[in-house]
Amino acid sequence: MRLPSLLAVAMMSATLLLFGASPASAHPMPHSVVLLDVHETSVTAQLEIPLGDLATASGIDVSQQDALRSYLTAHIRPVTTTGEAWTVSVGDLSVTATEQSSTGPYQELLASATLTPPPGGDLRHFLFRYDVVVHQVVTHTVLVSVRQDWAAGQVDADAVQVGTIEIDTRTMTVPALTVNLRGGSTWSGFVAMVRLGGNHILAGTDHLLFLLILLLPAPLLAARGRWRSTVGARTAVTRIGRTTLAFTVGHSVALAVSALTHLRFPAWPVEAFIAASILVGAIHAVRPLFPGREALVAGVFGLGHGMAFSFTLAEMQLSTGRLALSLLGFNLGIELVQVLLVALALPALIVLARLPIGRPFRLTAATVTGLAATGWLAARLGLANPLASAADSVGEHPTPMLLTLTATALAATAWTARTRFRARADRVRQRPPTAA
Structure with a gap:
């Protein structure tokens, strides 16, 4: 064969190798994920393992749960930095459908495991020996991340990856992953819970709407089933303060209990109750249902809102001591943001009630809030609808709401100052001149 022909064959072969790769290369296999939650005396791990690779590595059918637990326990072997073994207990197993961006849909095994260090062992610094699947499937990788670490202040952020487990192709062994978490403290956990409470109330559009819609008619006086006139600024401030305090007490008690x-x-019943409370508040802003008793209603409905807040803490599985501190910090964060929002809304509520635009504004705000509450109520009873989706999207972007409240408060304060200045100037002009 001539040289040009050989070159042509070589180039064709290279092209086929480059663009005609095997299906395994064109479709990478999914990786495993290990999510660690660091507690006070133990570490829990959520394992997400591709079912196909697991079957290849273990030869165990997914229906054989006891055998799978034994296999996982044998291949999860954390040790202290001095080589002392931790205790491993594998819990619930389930199968779910998922997908990764590079692999498409597949099935995976979800497993939970509790890792407990020996007495004196440091659960923040250890060697994570893990070779599930990897010991047989040499192309498999495991991504290890910390999802929750209260003492490090990691309670609401995305999982932080701490390393990757894969086979060392030079020695054909699976090296242990060193998990060395940054120093944690009680103060870090407390501050993180304050931040979490603040973020929770900002993102909780339904909680904010309930409070603000209940405060909307606070500067008004009810007569014969309608909002007729306004009350004095001091009375309005007192009503707003009393309603806010009652709501705080209600949700704080329910949250703690x-x-x-x-x-x-x-x-779902708690969330539906919250949506119903907002709808009641919206109707009250249009026609007085319980004039003068807003504080009592806020306290009662606040109990339901507090139960919803407690879901966040329940998911964290904290010890009693950390839970008590978390309650204090979480509630403090809620109250700080709540007081800030009420302080921003307060000037506008009082001024708008005295302007011609006050009534149209109140009715428009009540209508929009009522529609959002109706959408939420339907969705939480199982009827998906665009109203609920639109209302939820507002909570994902709280900045515009804060800017609007701030601008409105500044405008209302400026208008009040200007009105008082003009009134004072008029009084000065009308004052008779003093005799020489």
Whole structure:
């Protein structure tokens, strides 16, 4: 064969190798994920393992759960930095459908495991020996991340990856992953819970709407079933303060009782109750349902809102000591943001009630809030609808709301100052001149 022909064959072969790769290369296999939650005396791990690779590595059918637990326990072997073994207990197993961006849909095994260090062992610094699947499937990788670490202040952020487990192709062994978390403290956990409470109330559009819609008619006086006139600024401030305080007491009590007694309610009735409370508040802003008793209603409905807040703490599985501190910090964060929002809304509520635009503004705000509450109520009873989706999207972007409240408060304060200045100037002009 001539040289040009050989070159042509070589180039064709290279092209086929480059663009005609095997299906395994064109479609990478999915990787495993290990999510660690660092507690006070143990570490829990959520394992997400591709079912196909697991079957290849273990030869165990997914229906053989006891055998799978034994296999996982044998291949999860954390040790202290001095080589002392941790205790490993594998819990619930389930199969779910998922997908990764590079692999498409597939099935995976979800497993939970509790890792407990020996007495004196440091659960923040250890060697994570893990070779599930990897010991047989040499192309498999495991991504290890910390999802929750209260002492490090990691309670609401995305999982932080701490390393990757894969086979060392030079030695054909699976090296242990060193997990060395940054120093944690009680103060870091407390501050993180304050931040979490603040973020929770900002993102909780339904909680904010309930409070603000209940405060909307506070500067008004009811007569014969209608909002007729306004009350004095001091009376309005007192009403707003009393209503805000009652709401705070209501949700604080429910939050503490639910969290400390581990009292659990299904989520959907609580969420539906919250949507109904907002709808009642919107109707009250149009026609007085309970004039003068807004504080009592805020306290009662606040109990339901507090139970919803407790769901966040329940998911964290904290010890009693950390739970008590978390309750304090979480509630403090809620109250700080709540007081800030009420302070921003207060000037506008009082001024708008005295302007011709006050009534149209109140009716428009009540209508929009009522529509959002109706959408939420329907969705939480199982009827998906665009109103609920639109209302939820507002909570994902709280900045415009804060800017609007701030601008409105500044405008209302400026208008009040200008009105008072003009009134004072008029009084000065009308004052008779003093005799020489």
